[in-house]
Amino acid sequence: SQKIEQNSEALNIQEGKTATLTCNYTNYSPAYLQWYRQDPGRGPVFLLLIRENEKEKRKERLKVTFDTTLKQSLFHITASQPADSATYLCAPQRFGTDKLIFGTGTRLQVFP
Amino acid sequence: GAVVSQHPSWVICKSGTSVKIECRSLDFQATTMFWYRQFPKQSLMLMATSNEGSKATYEQGVEKDKFLINHASLTLSTLTVTSAHPEDSSFYICSTVQGTEAFFGQGTRLTVV
Numbered sequence: 001s002q003k004i005e006q007n008s009e010a011l012n013i014q015e016g017k018t019a020t021l022t023c024n025y026t027n028y029s030p031a032y033l034q035w036y037r038q039d040p041g042r043g044p045v046f047l048l049l050i051r052e053n054e055k056e057k058r059k060e061r062l063k064v065t066f067d068t069t070l071k072q073s074l075f076h077i078t079a080s081q082p083a084d085s086a087t088y089l090c091a092p093q094r095f096g097t098d099k100l101i102f103g104t105g106t107r108l109q110v111f112p
Numbered sequence: 113g114a115v116v117s118q119h120p121s122w123v124i125c126k127s128g129t130s131v132k133i134e135c136r137s138l139d140f141q142a143t144t145m146f147w148y149r150q151f152p153k154q155s156l157m158l159m160a161t162s163n164e165g166s167k168a169t170y171e172q173g174v175e176k177d178k179f180l181i182n183h184a185s186l187t188l189s190t191l192t193v194t195s196a197h198p199e200d201s202s203f204y205i206c207s208t209v210q211g212t213e214a215f216f217g218q219g220t221r222l223t224v225v
């Protein structure tokens with residue numbers, strides 16, 4: 001069956017460092033992979049989408065990679081700030097469907 | 113992007129009663145809406161896909177008679193939790209997709225006592 005796994009443990013890093021979050025999937029052939037941010041008690045907010053034919057995508061301090069051979073996406077936040085503290089969710093997405101199935105989520109805590 | 117308004121943001125109900133949650137797409141005609149449930153410290157679990165003018169499609173393991181979904185117009189989808197029990201206490205959230213990006217409502221915290 002399909003499985004989407006993210007770092008299950010919370011990730012604690014110091015302000016200014018780069019945070020790297022992992023998303024692994026099995027029994028899946030996504031055409032896209034999306035990353036969302038969720039703050040407590042709120043709905044997720046879209047961050048980035050990367051396509052299967054793209055190796056890397058950047059947006060300001062964010063960088064996403066997509067390795068379809070390893071079935072893995074990495075999400076990087078450079079020069080992290082306490083305001084980046086949140087839960088980050090990945091969602092591999094098949095072509096032709098709007099349905100999003102989310103990974104387990106990784107809670108990131110950036111401390112001063 | 114699309115603006116999705118969900119109401120109420122929180123509700124407390126007695127065991128055995130039913131609760132209706134509304135999800136409105138304010139600036140976008142949403143033919144499809146998705147309903148998720150999220151337990152504390154867990155990820156979003158897709159419950160069902162709501163289709164305007166037709167029956168909802170439920171994910172495996174979700175009881176359609178317990179979680180009634182109605183999508184009567186392009187701007188409104190509702191989820192009714194029928195005969196709610198304490199184990200139904202959770203965070204319920206709707207979303208719609210515009211392009212490839214999903215837009216979420218604010219969520220509804222349901223507590224069944």
